[in-house]
Amino acid sequence: MSQSHRIDGGQIDRSKTLSFFFNDQRLDGYAGDTLASALVANGVKLVGRSFKYHRPRGIFSAGSEEPNALVQLRRGTFQEPNTRATVAELFDGLYATSQNHRGPLKHDLLAINDFFSPFMSAGFYYKTFMWPKAFWEKIYEPIIRSSAGLGRLSGKADPDIYDKGFLHCDVLIIGAGPAGLAAALRAARSGARVILADEDFQPGGRLNTETYSVDDTAGADWASTAIAELSSMDNVRLLTRTTVYGAYDHGVYGALESRTDHLRDSGGKPRQILWRICSRRAILCAGSTERSIAFGNNDRPGIMMAGSVRAYANRWAATPGKRVAVFTNNDDGWRTATDLAAHGVAISAVIDTRDKQPLAAPSGAMIAMGSTVTDTKGRHGIRSITLANGQTIDCDCLAVSGGWNPNVHLTCHQRGRPQWRDDLAAFVPGGDLPTGMSVVGAANGALTLSAALKQGHDEAGSVAAGLGFKKTKSALPKAEDEAAEVAAFWHVGQSNARAWIDQQNDVTVKDVKLSHQEGYRSVEHLKRYTTLGMATDQGKTANMLGLAVMAECTGRSIPETGTTIFRPPYSPVPIGALAGRARGKDFRPTRLSPSHEWAENQGATFVETGQWLRAQWFPKPGETNWRQSVDREALQVRSAVGICDVTTLGKIDVQGRDAAEFLNKVYANGFAKLAVGKTRYGLMLREDGIAADDGTTARLSETRFVMTTTTANAVAIFRHLEFCRQCLWPGLDVHLISATEQWAQYAVAGPKSRDLLRKIVDADIDISNEAFPFMACGEITVCGGTPARLFRISFSGELAYEIAVPTRYGDAMIKALMKAGEEFDAIAYGTEALGVLRIEKGHAAGNELCGQTTACDLGMGRMVSKKKDTIGSTLSERVDLNREDGLTLVGFAPVNRDDDLKAGAHFVTKGNAATTQNDEGWMTSVAYSPSLGHSIGLGFIKRGHERMGEIVQAADLLRGMNTDVEIVSPHFFDPEGERLRV
Amino acid sequence: MRYSGFKVLWEGLTGNRGWKPVWREPEPKESYDIVIVGGGGHGLATAYYLAKQFGMTNIAVVEKGWIGSGNVGRNTTIIRSNYMLPGNEPFYEFSMKLWENLEQDFNYNAMVSQRGIINLFHSDPQRDAFARRGNAMRMAGADAVLLDRAGIEKHCPFLDFDNARFPIKGGLWQPRGGTVRHDAVAWGYARGADARGVDIIQNCEVTGFVMENGECKGVETSRGTIRAGKTAVCVAGSSGRVMEKAGMRLPIESHVLQAFVSEGLKPVIPGVITFGAGHFYVSQSDKGGLVFGGDIDGYNTYAQRGNLPVVEDVCEGGMAIMPMIGRARLLRMWGGVVDMSMDGSPFIDKTHIDGLYFNGGWCYGGFKATPASGYCYAHLLARDEPHPTATELRLDRFLTGNIIDEKGVGAQPNLH
Amino acid sequence: MIINHPLLGPRDASEFVYLGDASLIDRPDWQHENSQQEFHNYLYLRDNPAGEHRELWFHEQGDRSWLVVTRNTLTHEISKVELARDVAKERGRDK
Numbered sequence A: 001m002s003q004s005h006r007i008d009g010g011q012i013d014r015s016k017t018l019s020f021f022f023n024d025q026r027l028d029g030y031a032g033d034t035l036a037s038a039l040v041a042n043g044v045k046l047v048g049r050s051f052k053y054h055r056p057r058g059i060f061s062a063g064s065e066e067p068n069a070l071v072q073l074r075r076g077t078f079q080e081p082n083t084r085a086t087v088a089e090l091f092d093g094l095y096a097t098s099q100n101h102r103g104p105l106k107h108d109l110l111a112i113n114d115f116f117s118p119f120m121s122a123g124f125y126y127k128t129f130m131w132p133k134a135f136w137e138k139i140y141e142p143i144i145r146s147s148a149g150l151g152r153l154s155g156k157a158d159p160d161i162y163d164k165g166f167l168h169c170d171v172l173i174i175g176a177g178p179a180g181l182a183a184a185l186r187a188a189r190s191g192a193r194v195i196l197a198d199e200d201f202q203p204g205g206r207l208n209t210e211t212y213s214v215d216d217t218a219g220a221d222w223a224s225t226a227i228a229e230l231s232s233m234d235n236v237r238l239l240t241r242t243t244v245y246g247a248y249d250h251g252v253y254g255a256l257e258s259r260t261d262h263l264r265d266s267g268g269k270p271r272q273i274l275w276r277i278c279s280r281r282a283i284l285c286a287g288s289t290e291r292s293i294a295f296g297n298n299d300r301p302g303i304m305m306a307g308s309v310r311a312y313a314n315r316w317a318a319t320p321g322k323r324v325a326v327f328t329n330n331d332d333g334w335r336t337a338t339d340l341a342a343h344g345v346a347i348s349a350v351i352d353t354r355d356k357q358p359l360a361a362p363s364g365a366m367i368a369m370g371s372t373v374t375d376t377k378g379r380h381g382i383r384s385i386t387l388a389n390g391q392t393i394d395c396d397c398l399a400v401s402g403g404w405n406p407n408v409h410l411t412c413h414q415r416g417r418p419q420w421r422d423d424l425a426a427f428v429p430g431g432d433l434p435t436g437m438s439v440v441g442a443a444n445g446a447l448t449l450s451a452a453l454k455q456g457h458d459e460a461g462s463v464a465a466g467l468g469f470k471k472t473k474s475a476l477p478k479a480e481d482e483a484a485e486v487a488a489f490w491h492v493g494q495s496n497a498r499a500w501i502d503q504q505n506d507v508t509v510k511d512v513k514l515s516h517q518e519g520y521r522s523v524e525h526l527k528r529y530t531t532l533g534m535a536t537d538q539g540k541t542a543n544m545l546g547l548a549v550m551a552e553c554t555g556r557s558i559p560e561t562g563t564t565i566f567r568p569p570y571s572p573v574p575i576g577a578l579a580g581r582a583r584g585k586d587f588r589p590t591r592l593s594p595s596h597e598w599a600e601n602q603g604a605t606f607v608e609t610g611q612w613l614r615a616q617w618f619p620k621p622g623e624t625n626w627r628q629s630v631d632r633e634a635l636q637v638r639s640a641v642g643i644c645d646v647t648t649l650g651k652i653d654v655q656g657r658d659a660a661e662f663l664n665k666v667y668a669n670g671f672a673k674l675a676v677g678k679t680r681y682g683l684m685l686r687e688d689g690i691a692a693d694d695g696t697t698a699r700l701s702e703t704r705f706v707m708t709t710t711t712a713n714a715v716a717i718f719r720h721l722e723f724c725r726q727c728l729w730p731g732l733d734v735h736l737i738s739a740t741e742q743w744a745q746y747a748v749a750g751p752k753s754r755d756l757l758r759k760i761v762d763a764d765i766d767i768s769n770e771a772f773p774f775m776a777c778g779e780i781t782v783c784g785g786t787p788a789r790l791f792r793i794s795f796s797g798e799l800a801y802e803i804a805v806p807t808r809y810g811d812a813m814i815k816a817l818m819k820a821g822e823e824f825d826a827i828a829y830g831t832e833a834l835g836v837l838r839i840e841k842g843h844a845a846g847n848e849l850c851g852q853t854t855a856c857d858l859g860m861g862r863m864v865s866k867k868k869d870t871i872g873s874t875l876s877e878r879v880d881l882n883r884e885d886g887l888t889l890v891g892f893a894p895v896n897r898d899d900d901l902k903a904g905a906h907f908v909t910k911g912n913a914a915t916t917q918n919d920e921g922w923m924t925s926v927a928y929s930p931s932l933g934h935s936i937g938l939g940f941i942k943r944g945h946e947r948m949g950e951i952v953q954a955a956d957l958l959r960g961m962n963t964d965v966e967i968v969s970p971h972f973f974d975p976e977g978e979r980l981r982v
Numbered sequence B: 001m002r003y004s005g006f007k008v009l010w011e012g013l014t015g016n017r018g019w020k021p022v023w024r025e026p027e028p029k030e031s032y033d034i035v036i037v038g039g040g041g042h043g044l045a046t047a048y049y050l051a052k053q054f055g056m057t058n059i060a061v062v063e064k065g066w067i068g069s070g071n072v073g074r075n076t077t078i079i080r081s082n083y084m085l086p087g088n089e090p091f092y093e094f095s096m097k098l099w100e101n102l103e104q105d106f107n108y109n110a111m112v113s114q115r116g117i118i119n120l121f122h123s124d125p126q127r128d129a130f131a132r133r134g135n136a137m138r139m140a141g142a143d144a145v146l147l148d149r150a151g152i153e154k155h156c157p158f159l160d161f162d163n164a165r166f167p168i169k170g171g172l173w174q175p176r177g178g179t180v181r182h183d184a185v186a187w188g189y190a191r192g193a194d195a196r197g198v199d200i201i202q203n204c205e206v207t208g209f210v211m212e213n214g215e216c217k218g219v220e221t222s223r224g225t226i227r228a229g230k231t232a233v234c235v236a237g238s239s240g241r242v243m244e245k246a247g248m249r250l251p252i253e254s255h256v257l258q259a260f261v262s263e264g265l266k267p268v269i270p271g272v273i274t275f276g277a278g279h280f281y282v283s284q285s286d287k288g289g290l291v292f293g294g295d296i297d298g299y300n301t302y303a304q305r306g307n308l309p310v311v312e313d314v315c316e317g318g319m320a321i322m323p324m325i326g327r328a329r330l331l332r333m334w335g336g337v338v339d340m341s342m343d344g345s346p347f348i349d350k351t352h353i354d355g356l357y358f359n360g361g362w363c364y365g366g367f368k369a370t371p372a373s374g375y376c377y378a379h380l381l382a383r384d385e386p387h388p389t390a391t392e393l394r395l396d397r398f399l400t401g402n403i404i405d406e407k408g409v410g411a412q413p414n415l416h
Numbered sequence C: 001m002i003i004n005h006p007l008l009g010p011r012d013a014s015e016f017v018y019l020g021d022a023s024l025i026d027r028p029d030w031q032h033e034n035s036q037q038e039f040h041n042y043l044y045l046r047d048n049p050a051g052e053h054r055e056l057w058f059h060e061q062g063d064r065s066w067l068v069v070t071r072n073t074l075t076h077e078i079s080k081v082e083l084a085r086d087v088a089k090e091r092g093r094d095k
Helices: A035-041 A111-114 A135-146 A179-187 A218-233 A306-316 A333-342 A449-466 A508-517 A523-530 A543-554 A575-579 A597-601 A625-641 A659-666 A714-728 A753-758 A807-824 A831-841 B004-015 B040-051 B089-100 B102-106 B124-138 B149-155 B181-197 B239-244 B308-321 B324-327 B365-383 C035-044 C086-088
Strands: A014-020 A024-031 A068-074 A080-084 A096-098 A162-174 A193-195 A236-239 A241-249 A254-257 A272-284 A288-290 A304-307 A323-328 A345-353 A364-369 A373-377 A384-387 A393-394 A399-403 A404-406 A420-423 A427-428 A437-439 A501-504 A607-609 A612-616 A641-644 A650-655 A679-685 A691-701 A703-708 A735-738 A743-749 A775-783 A786-793 A800-806 A887-894 A906-909 A921-929 A934-942 A952-954 A961-967 B031-037 B057-064 B119-123 B147-150 B169-172 B198-200 B205-211 B215-221 B226-233 B251-265 B272-274 B281-284 B289-300 B329-341 B348-350 B357-362 C001-004 C009-012 C017-021 C053-059 C066-072 C078-083
Touching: A014 A035, A024 A035, A035 A306, A035 A333, A068 A612, A080 B251, A162 A179, A162 A449, A179 A193, A179 A218, A179 A272, A179 A449, A193 A241, A193 A272, A218 A236, A218 A650, A236 A887, A272 A449, A288 A306, A304 A306, A306 A323, A306 A333, A306 A399, A323 A333, A333 A345, A345 A384, A345 A393, A384 B215, A404 A427, A404 A775, A501 A508, A501 A543, A508 A523, A508 A543, A523 A543, A575 B308, A575 B329, A597 A807, A607 B181, A612 A625, A625 A641, A625 A831, A625 A921, A641 A807, A641 A831, A650 A659, A650 A714, A659 A714, A691 A714, A691 A786, A703 A714, A703 B004, A714 A735, A714 C053, A714 C066, A714 C086, A743 A753, A743 A807, A753 A800, A753 A807, A786 B089, A800 A807, A831 A934, A831 B205, A887 A921, A887 B149, A906 A921, A906 B124, A921 B124, A934 A952, B031 B040, B031 B215, B040 B181, B040 B365, B057 B181, B057 B226, B089 B124, B089 B365, B102 B181, B119 B149, B119 B198, B119 C001, B124 B147, B124 B169, B147 B149, B149 B169, B181 B198, B181 B365, B205 B226, B215 C078, B226 B239, B226 B365, B239 B251, B239 B329, B239 B357, B251 B308, B289 B308, B289 B329, B289 C017, B289 C053, B308 B324, B348 B365, B357 B365, C001 C066, C066 C086, C078 C086
Parallel strands: A014 A096, A162 A193, A162 A272, A193 A236, A272 A437, A304 A399, A323 A345, A323 A399, A345 A364, B031 B057, B031 B226, B057 B198, B119 B272, B226 B357
Antiparallel strands: A014 A024, A068 A080, A068 A096, A241 A254, A254 A272, A288 A404, A373 A384, A384 A393, A420 A427, A607 A612, A641 A743, A650 A703, A650 A735, A679 A691, A691 A703, A743 A800, A775 A786, A786 A800, A887 A934, A887 A961, A906 A952, A921 A934, A952 A961, B119 B169, B147 B169, B205 B215, B215 B226, B251 B289, B251 B329, B272 B281, B281 B289, B348 B357, C001 C009, C017 C053, C053 C066, C066 C078
16 A cells, blocks of 8 residues: 655655555554554544554554553564554564454454443442352453453564663753753753653654644754754763653653664663663653543544654655644644644534634634534544534544644653643642752643743753853754644533543443542542553543543543543663563572582582572482482481581671670570680571571681571671670670681581591591580681681581681682591482481471571570570560470471371371461471481471370361371481480 | 342443442531441441441541551552461451452452462471471361462463573462552441441541540540540551650551552453562452562561662562563552551450450551451450450560561561 | 662662561660560561651662651651661660
8 A cells, every 4th residue: 555645844864765564564664653653544434443442543643641442462482462553663563463353454353342231321330240259250351351451462572672771860851852851951052961752753742743843943943953953962861762750759750662672673781771760860852742632432543643743744754644634722722733734634514612813723624613523423443523513524534633632641740740730731840849959841731932942941951050161152953833722621411422521441421420429439439440541552631531521521620520540650760671580590699609609510419508509419320219318318418428518608707806695686595605715506486586597607716706697697696796796785896707608618517427527627626526526616727728617517417617718719728628537438418318318307498497486496505505695595485385285396207107297287186177276386397318218397386395206186177188197206216316426 | 229230230330320438427426335446347347337337326536637648559469368377367267258258248349369378388498497387287177288389380380480580480379369459448338337227437537535543534626525335446557657646655656558559451360479588569450450568678667668779679570570571661659557566466456444445456458358357356445355255465575575477577567 | 669778879769678667677685684574575566657657678689788767657758778787776775
């Protein structure tokens, strides 16, 4: 199809023809077109279907406020739903399809909904579909859901990448229309760091779409010159295709810059960049949005906003019609008639609701003052309009102007309320603006050109001066003020036909009246009951109309009736952009220990432990099941020696003259008297008396301790200790450094561990049982002078050590340990075997230290010293934390040794039903013990310590198991602890 | 007026002229048996059940703005009873059962949609904790199913199983969980309460309590004094501010919870899905929008708006588990102020002041509790003793140590 | 939000971890005759004003200072930022 509606002029590049597809029809446009302007140029009227009634719809506007012309853009995994054709830049090969129809766009089967519209008035679904009860979920809802939504997701991962960044500036200028350009020029010339952001690909705002002059040159040319000057300045960052979508606290703004949406292929570059802009001041120059008038069948394709009609003609050289009528309540609407006539387009009529002298109009146009349009005809495109006096006028486009609404959205993002201005019949920004923001131009109600330029110029001057920038000469751009008088007019009362307010969501005047009739009279009730303003355009062209009709119903003024709060984002932002690079494997950082590469080379299986990856087990050739590997590793530790990377444990260096006193306050048990060269197990409580974390702390000198925490709590415990140090006991001489990343640490466990370590530690170090007994610690050297720390501590219950070396030696250390261990059949073991060994010993870990259990529950009640002030000691004495029937951590063994145990099962006295009332506790950790040859478990049960030998049920309803288990000591293996002291 | 399909047909044929207001707009009387402060979901449900179950109709609900303007009007619409602790689970399961019969009960279609909720888990310890929870649910008579990875793939094939930083290992599924059209809950309860004679008084702000001899005898409001035999505060989100007028300090902090909705999309997500290794939960509304949320912003605030770090964190969580939503656009974000309690669990209790009752501390989860909260509060108000499922939701529980801490994070409201 | 760190200047709030009411500095005396009640009030009944609030923030992604930030909970405006250590000392916690 040729570009049947292309006219002369415009700011398109006719030397670059671009081919595109709409509903598989191949069409041509030019560089500089949007998809919408190219469709207009090709005479395409019908572009989509409305949400509820599936009414035929055409392009309504020329900007981001578009309610109707939403398309599915691109194909395959790149397809994106609900893209506004009015902001989609045309590129060669663009592929778009219309949305929300079954069958072809012209013959949508669901258009039948329109026929049933009397039964589908606002909120009808709240009153029906209730009988019979089961039908809602089986029949009614599936039908409703299947017709929900507009566009589609591909169902596949978004193939594009997105970036994020921070920007800083003195002055952020939002919008590069006349006010924004005037402000930017003045602020930039003063030396301030300026960011100028505009959602369009061609800055200039309405200067590009109108026939204004500035400084005696065409508006669009003046804008290009201004942009050229700004682009040449080092202190200016010009962000085109960038929507400032939200205003946040303390001068922070969110902005979305589109980088490759206008290209056929992103070429591996980020599709969009999400900026967080930190500004000292911001000047909002967001312009205004034209609003409609409600009259009968005002939603037909070809009925458009008047300003948009002339924007297509002036900027894009495309006319939405060849015989255009104008319906307006203000002077501005008349410009559409004169501008289009200047392009040679026939104007059939100008209908003005105001009973006054007509403005200058093109010859041949019928002028009707004090009249209205009551109805229209033309199913897939308007063919005629009917006036209040019954006269019918032919036209293929009706340009409607109900006045202009300042774009106050960002002024409301911190819950500011706009104020009503009668002379404009519109809301303007209120006084409670976000800190640092000022508003100028049309967004501030200065709806004429010269006023907008002046406000921008003046405000930028005072903002720059306020920030301490020098006064420089900067002339106010000269322009005329065009006629802009408006008389409020909202809807045509004589219309019998349905009159649309919210086009996308199909909210009509009748719906608003029904909402009032039924008592949903607050603006928020109106919105929620009718869905007014809830569509993808957020009611940019609809909200005012709805409010006005409600005001009419209640007999109150519009400001008395209310305002609606605008919430971020200003226009919709892709979720992918908000997520940025944090997806897939990069969702969160991955922390690797220094032995990771070595473990990988051993074929280890890894497991996520918080952000860490830890070796879970090390399969050997021939092992087909993880249990084989884990059993072997656990047995090998018990019979020979095993090495486990425990680098991930939190390590905190505690130093100072009062370090011991400090530890005494943060641990429930005593630390004041810990001797130098000794290590002690410590239990930390939260202030509420619940067990928080445990670990060992070693005293390296009078003034220096090394604390370990669990892997999971390392960060939180460090934060807590700093709180204790800085806020509770600032007088203590103690300092803390997190050393988790600085030290690689390995557990060397098993009867041969000392033999192995003797080959590692330097010759002068005596690690005999006498010289280096259980719980000893020391700073030593290994492998010929490498500094190291050695701790004789055991999580496995075997003779065991933990050896730490600076991280840079971690890889060498694991290799040295494994090599030295060859003759003792040393193996590496992972977190699973570590878990088996600790469960066999009854040691508590994360599943037991779950933040809900006390020291008493854990069987460590006696450790909590009553003789000192320690975090948590006072509140741990509360009555309900010390009940006689309180929980106790005990062991569980299956009565039938072949039974597997499951963590998460609940304990019930034998014979009782598994109910909440009979619930006595739960299984926390289970393992298969290769040493004992059966499953074992740890768990909490009421009065556990008194019930040794009792058989109870471990009820696991989820997995259909109810296992008889015997309550036993949690110390399954070597209960006397003899093995670790040899 | 009874709503039905037939009525909708009849009205459609006759120009929809016969629909009556859903509630009256009465002037406040001088006194009532009970004045409920707060016309949110819980307050309106309390009035409804007082009238319907306990035969008390000389009741007013006073609301500062428009009814349903609190958190019932700004939440992510999820209902579930997947709690663990005995102080909570029976209460939430009671709520679930009330949801299941709600629409027929109050003759208003609130679109209770039990399409299921799946909590994903990503590690063995998390699986164990979910198993503990699922068994507790089953023991309380609720439904729960432990799914393995294959089970999740069957329900949600679009999740990222291949390239996830925290692999999906399974999930705890409550098939009866789902969503409800949130505004309709407020409207349905209001309509039902109004029809039984309850006065719903909008635009009536409580400015103080009428205290006589240490007892509460009603409220001072912007529309005059209203005396009451019992005064029942039910203003979660503003609890601190309102109870301060009675001189009470509460174990509650006010925080903002943001929520998000995308543009309308053809159906892609079957039920409710929650991410176990990040802050993200999502469902899809009957209109097609993805309704999602995540963590609270984390600082005390009464400003009903949040900040960008949490917005981005939530979207990161979404992209981490379902990278297909990258090209869907976020349409609207909003923030609601929630009562974060010191253990993450709510309160339905008498205060130490005779005649003054308190309901609050719902954290980010008050919506699902609406029916049971109303019912149990009505029970407490009518009989002066707690409903059997709400015996532990007491204000003094921190003094005795009977903490109901599902997450095990202690007295740190922003972590619950 | 932006927090103007007394030592480091303006920093994005996302570098910080929030704790809550700054009265958590005023930890009661464990030997007080009514210490359980005192600790209960200290830990559970915190200030929660609609307006100016003194609160604790930890510069976790920074210098690990605890700060006392005076912030309006209605507007989020920050009027004062102090090192918590200094505040604690002023309140006699180093005695």
